[in-house]
Amino acid sequence: MTVTALLFASYADVLGREAVEMSLPAGATAADALAWLRALPGGDALPPAPLLAVNLEYARAGTVLHSGDELAVIPPVAGG
Amino acid sequence: MTVTALLFASYADVLGREAVEMSLPAGATAADALAWLRALPGGDALPPAPLLAVNLEYARAGTVLHSGDELAVIPPVAGG
Amino acid sequence: MRAAIVHGAIDVAALLAEVASASHGATVLFIGTVRDVNDERAVTGIDYTAYVPMAEREMQRILREAAERFDTDAAVVEHRTGHLELGDASVAIAVAHARRAQAYAASRYILEALKQRVPIWKREAYADGTREWVAQQGAMTAHQD
Amino acid sequence: MRAAIVHGAIDVAALLAEVASASHGATVLFIGTVRDVNDERAVTGIDYTAYVPMAEREMQRILREAAERFDTDAAVVEHRTGHLELGDASVAIAVAHARRAQAYAASRYILEALKQRVPIWKREAYADGTREWVAQQGAMTAHQD
Numbered sequence: 365m366t367v368t369a370l371l372f373a374s375y376a377d378v379l380g381r382e383a384v385e386m387s388l389p390a391g392a393t394a395a396d397a398l399a400w401l402r403a404l405p406g407g408d409a410l411p412p413a414p415l416l417a418v419n420l421e422y423a424r425a426g427t428v429l430h431s432g433d434e435l436a437v438i439p440p441v442a443g444g
Numbered sequence: 445m446t447v448t449a450l451l452f453a454s455y456a457d458v459l460g461r462e463a464v465e466m467s468l469p470a471g472a473t474a475a476d477a478l479a480w481l482r483a484l485p486g487g488d489a490l491p492p493a494p495l496l497a498v499n500l501e502y503a504r505a506g507t508v509l510h511s512g513d514e515l516a517v518i519p520p521v522a523g524g
Numbered sequence: 525m526r527a528a529i530v531h532g533a534i535d536v537a538a539l540l541a542e543v544a545s546a547s548h549g550a551t552v553l554f555i556g557t558v559r560d561v562n563d564e565r566a567v568t569g570i571d572y573t574a575y576v577p578m579a580e581r582e583m584q585r586i587l588r589e590a591a592e593r594f595d596t597d598a599a600v601v602e603h604r605t606g607h608l609e610l611g612d613a614s615v616a617i618a619v620a621h622a623r624r625a626q627a628y629a630a631s632r633y634i635l636e637a638l639k640q641r642v643p644i645w646k647r648e649a650y651a652d653g654t655r656e657w658v659a660q661q662g663a664m665t666a667h668q669d
Numbered sequence: 670m671r672a673a674i675v676h677g678a679i680d681v682a683a684l685l686a687e688v689a690s691a692s693h694g695a696t697v698l699f700i701g702t703v704r705d706v707n708d709e710r711a712v713t714g715i716d717y718t719a720y721v722p723m724a725e726r727e728m729q730r731i732l733r734e735a736a737e738r739f740d741t742d743a744a745v746v747e748h749r750t751g752h753l754e755l756g757d758a759s760v761a762i763a764v765a766h767a768r769r770a771q772a773y774a775a776s777r778y779i780l781e782a783l784k785q786r787v788p789i790w791k792r793e794a795y796a797d798g799t800r801e802w803v804a805q806q807g808a809m810t811a812h813q814d
Contacts, residue, residue: 372720373790374802415809417788420723436720436788440804443719443748443789444701444760444780452575453645454657495664497643500578516575516643520659523574523603523644524556524615524635537682540700546755549704552697552776555685559694559767610691622704624780631697632773 365390365431369401373439378409388429394418395425397435414438445470445511449481453519458489468509474498475505477515494518525591526600527583529576529644534602539618543598548620550627554635556615558608562658566651572605572614575643579603586637594630596621601634603644614646640664670736671745672728674721674789679747684763688743693765695772699780701760703753707803711796717750717759720788724748731782739775741766746779748789759791785809 369384376382379401386400394416401407415438416423422438429435449464456462459481466480474496482490495518496503502518509515526542540553558570583601590596598620608614617634621627638644639660649655671687685698703715728746735741743765753759762779766772783789784805794800 370720372788373718373792377802417720417723420726422786436723438720438788439790439802441784441786441788441808442791442803442805443717443724443787444784444805450575452643453573453647457657497575497578500581502641516578518575518643519645519657521639521641521643521663522646522658522660523572523579523642524639524660536685540681544702544756546703546705549702551700551702553700554769554773555696555698556769557689557694557696558691560691611689624699624701628699628773628777635769 365392365429367397367429367431367433367435369397370434370436372436375410375414375437375439378406379404380406392429393425394423394427394429394435397429398425398437401437410437445472445509447472447477447509447511447513447515449477450514450516452516455490455494455517455519458486459484460486472509473505474503474507474509474515477509478505478517481517490517525584525587525597527580527587528602529574529579530602530604531606532604534604534613534616536613536616536618539600539602539616542600543618543620545598545620548598548622550622550624551618551620552627552631554617554631555613558610558612558614560610562648567610567648568651569610569649570608570614571647571649572603572608573645574603574605579642579644582642583638586634586642589637590630590633593633594621594626596626596630599630599634601638603638603642605644670729670732670742672725672732673747674719674724675747675749676751677749679749679758679761681758681761681763684745684747684761687745688763688765690743690765693743693767695767695769696763696765697772697776699762699776700758703755703757703759705755707793712755712793713796714755714794715753715759716792716794717748717753718790719748719750724787724789727787728783731779731787734782735775735778738778739766739771741771741775744775744779746783748783748787750789
């Protein structure tokens with residue numbers, strides 16, 4: 365299945381992009397997607413347990429993904 | 445000595461005026477001035493212990509007045 | 525730091541501009557406006573009156589107290605007098621500070637102190653045609669001896 | 670109740686007008702602006718970026734939470750993204766309420782929740798020419814499992 369990963373701020377900087385199409389096996393979790401991203405060049409600069417969101421909602425690492433989901437890796441926020 | 449009394453809001457209403465020139469004996473206090481005002485027609489509607497100010501500062505009833513002072517009788521405030 | 529009794533509409537944009545500075549990251553503006561209901565009575569307008577020189581002096585003192593307590597150097601307050609219609613602003617307080625917690629706390633302090641002791645009075649006009657002088661709950665009402 | 674990420678200057682007068690009503694006597698406006706110093710470093714500007722659809726959704730949720738906690742029916746928040754100069758407003762929150770205590774409390778609640786969990790990021794530019802992504806102290810930083 366295909367899941368889109370979105371990267372922001374310093375995380376986009378370390379991976380050199382803001383979005384990645386990931387091809388993941390059925391039943392993959394947000395944690396699996398994160399491992400996939402951390403295996404990319406520069407990906408080891410992502411923290412082991414960053415904030416994650418699936419389809420615009422904060423999500424646990426164990427969340428099971430579905431084809432077409434949008435997974436966001438969220439750096440520490442700094443609004444205000 | 446002459447002291448000017450200022451009246452505001454409901455106190456001005458009950459006395460029918462906003463300022464009164466008072467002729468008081470030397471050594472008179474704010475409490476004496478208040479008694480003078482309460483003896484005027486309608487003056488008994490003033491409370492026995494209202495807020496008082498002398499020369500723009502809140503003052504105790506025992507404050508000794510001087511010629512030319514401005515004594516204000518202050519109804520419960522309602523700014524905001 | 526400026527405190528004034530004003531007779532026309534309060535210009536809140538001007539108050540914000542007055543406290544603005546690149547050294548302050550947080551600005552809190554409070555605006556008090558005439559409500560259509562008070563104590564379950566339908567209000568149609570309010571006349572505010574003040575002992576102007578004492579009110580300005582007392583508001584200045586409150587700004588100095590806020591400056592001491594909250595390290596505020598940018599605060600301004602204006603209170604309007606005269607006839608106000610529903611929705612009109614009777615008071616506006618603008619505070620800018622490097623820290624948001626202090627900006628909020630100073631704003632609230634100035635508002636509460638103003639309501640408690642600045643010599644300003646209001647006469648509410650009601651839908652039934654009557655008018656009444658109204659006291660602020662919690663305001664000082666008797667001198668301290 | 671409206672929450673938006675905006676790309677140009679925030680129009681605070683429009684926000685105030687949006688929450689104004691004769692049933693609310695108290696309006697609190699918070700404005701966050703770019704400060705010239707952060708952590709003792711001289712700042713020359715900030716670039717804000719956001720995960721826009723999630724940020725708007727999360728800000729909407731915060732407004733609903735404030736409505737439940739403080740009985741607020743008039744609240745609006747705008748956060749700006751893009752390049753901001755010193756003194757520019759990055760965020761503005763307007764809350765109107767019948768009661769001043771609730772207006773202040775709701776304003777503060779919305780601000781703190783926004784800083785803690787709305788996906789917005791800032792990169793500060795410093796006088797020495799460097800730039801750095803900065804995290805909000807107290808913001809969520811790891812997922813909860």
